Amino acid sequence: xPLQVTDTTPNERLKPVGNVVLxxxxxxxxxxxxxxxxxxxxxxxxxxxxxxxxxxxxxxxxPVVFIQEVHKPSLIDIGRELxxxxxxxxxxxxxxxxxxxxxxxxxxxxxxxxxxxxxFFGTELDIVLRGYRAETVILIGGMTxxxxxxxxxxxxxxxxxxxxxxxxxxxxxxxLHEAALRAMKYLQRDALVSSEAVYxxxxxx
Amino acid sequence: xxxxxSTALVVVDFQxxxxxxxxxxxxxxxxxxxxxxxxxxxGCRAKxxPVVWIQEVHKPHLRDIGRELxxxxxxxxLEGRPGTxxxxxxxxxxxxxxxxxxxxxxFFGTELDIVLKAYDVDxLILIGGFTDICILYTAVDAHQKDFFVNVVTDVVSGSxxxxxxxxxxxxxxxxxxxxxxxxxxxxxxxxxxxQLHPAAEPSx
Numbered sequence: 001x002p003l004q005v006t007d008t009t010p011n012e013r014l015k016p017v018g019n020v021v022l023x024x025x026x027x028x029x030x031x032x033x034x035x036x037x038x039x040x041x042x043x044x045x046x047x048x049x050x051x052x053x054x055x056x057x058x059x060x061x062x063p064v065v066f067i068q069e070v071h072k073p074s075l076i077d078i079g080r081e082l083x084x085x086x087x088x089x090x091x092x093x094x095x096x097x098x099x100x101x102x103x104x105x106x107x108x109x110x111x112x113x114x115x116x117x118x119x120f121f122g123t124e125l126d127i128v129l130r131g132y133r134a135e136t137v138i139l140i141g142g143m144t145x146x147x148x149x150x151x152x153x154x155x156x157x158x159x160x161x162x163x164x165x166x167x168x169x170x171x172x173x174x175x176l177h178e179a180a181l182r183a184m185k186y187l188q189r190d191a192l193v194s195s196e197a198v199y200x201x202x203x204x205x
Numbered sequence: 206x207x208x209x210x211s212t213a214l215v216v217v218d219f220q221x222x223x224x225x226x227x228x229x230x231x232x233x234x235x236x237x238x239x240x241x242x243x244x245x246x247x248g249c250r251a252k253x254x255p256v257v258w259i260q261e262v263h264k265p266h267l268r269d270i271g272r273e274l275x276x277x278x279x280x281x282x283l284e285g286r287p288g289t290x291x292x293x294x295x296x297x298x299x300x301x302x303x304x305x306x307x308x309x310x311x312f313f314g315t316e317l318d319i320v321l322k323a324y325d326v327d328x329l330i331l332i333g334g335f336t337d338i339c340i341l342y343t344a345v346d347a348h349q350k351d352f353f354v355n356v357v358t359d360v361v362s363g364s365x366x367x368x369x370x371x372x373x374x375x376x377x378x379x380x381x382x383x384x385x386x387x388x389x390x391x392x393x394x395x396x397x398x399x400q401l402h403p404a405a406e407p408s409x
Contacts, residue, residue, distance in 0.1 A: 002277040004365035179371035
């Protein structure tokens with residue numbers, strides 16, 4: 001039988017392979033309070049840390065790609081996303097659907113809008129990553145157990161190495177957050193890293 | 206049951222050839238599961254519910270293994286090994302699709318979506334393994350492709366008990382009505398099943 005993952009302590013070394021791209025997954029809310037269900041605490045601090053991390057990548061000319069989930073108010077594009085835990089979300093035109101302030105893409109950066117959970121599903125993400133000749137993607141954002149997990153899965157199936165920054169992702173709740181961290185480490189044993197590990201690697205770039 | 210329109214049974218990686226797959230033959234009641242799987246396949250065929258077969262395979266030289274050695278699994282599902290074959294007692298009929306895959310999701314790099322379109326199905330019943338890998342990730346892609354998903358909780362097995370339980374919670378997050386039992390599927394099959402596809406007329 002495969003090894004069971006029981007420990008989700010993040011690695012203190014990033015161990016990237018080849019070129020690296022940071023993917024910022026669905027850090028939305030437009031800076032407004034109550035934009036997301038408060039399944040886990042610490043959102044203001046996490047978002048501020050995400051802004052700092054993006055700045056650090058830009059300072060080292062390591063590419064950053066922004067992902068934004070959007071749906072039309074008519075919900076024609078919502079698929080089966082209302083059949084489970086979530087209600088209507090990320091409605092175009094709602095200020096809470098905008099990216100968190102400080103995470104605005106620059107003109108030379110890609111902003112990829114998606115209508116499903118995986119950032120690869122029906123999007124140009126794979127094309128963009130190939131353009132950057134990326135072999136390793138670093139994931140931050142939310143939610144750990146939904147868009148981050150299923151983006152990590154597709155990165156894995158597309159043969160990318162992926163690293164999920166444990167302290168910069170947030171789940172729909174603590175239980176599924178932990179379950180998704182275990183699932184991602186099952187896919188790649190080096191998948192879970194701390195933000196310190198990312199900063200330590202950036203110093204070497 | 207989480208059924209809308211017509212339905213297909215997808216048998217995911219029910220492999221192991223002559224005996225139970227890797228590991229403890231008693232793990233997760235493997236023999237019981239196999240008997241239930243055989244009964245569900247027979248029941249679906251009798252009612253004209255199409256059965257689609259998925260089999261994970263990799264070449265012995267592992268050029269196609271991707272990143273699957275970077276985590277918890279070793280080399281697996283090698284072509285030519287008896288244990289890679291579909292479990293004895295289960296076998297695709299000549300008119301059924303038998304789809305080989307080289308990644309975890311049954312949709313990834315395969316013709317599954319084409320086949321399901323051909324059958325004009327909106328709902329899927331999933332059995333097989335692992336619950337937390339190929340079942341979960343097939344369910345995720347099915348969900349993203351707008352299918353209604355039914356995972357038969359007593360006819361799937363996980364890489365570990367905890368991972369199995371975690372995965373069922375993740376499937377439930379996606380679609381609240383998606384967790385069903387073999388008994389529920391059997392009871393559903395006893396009802397009139399709508400919209401038989403001509404290609405899946407009962408033949409047995």
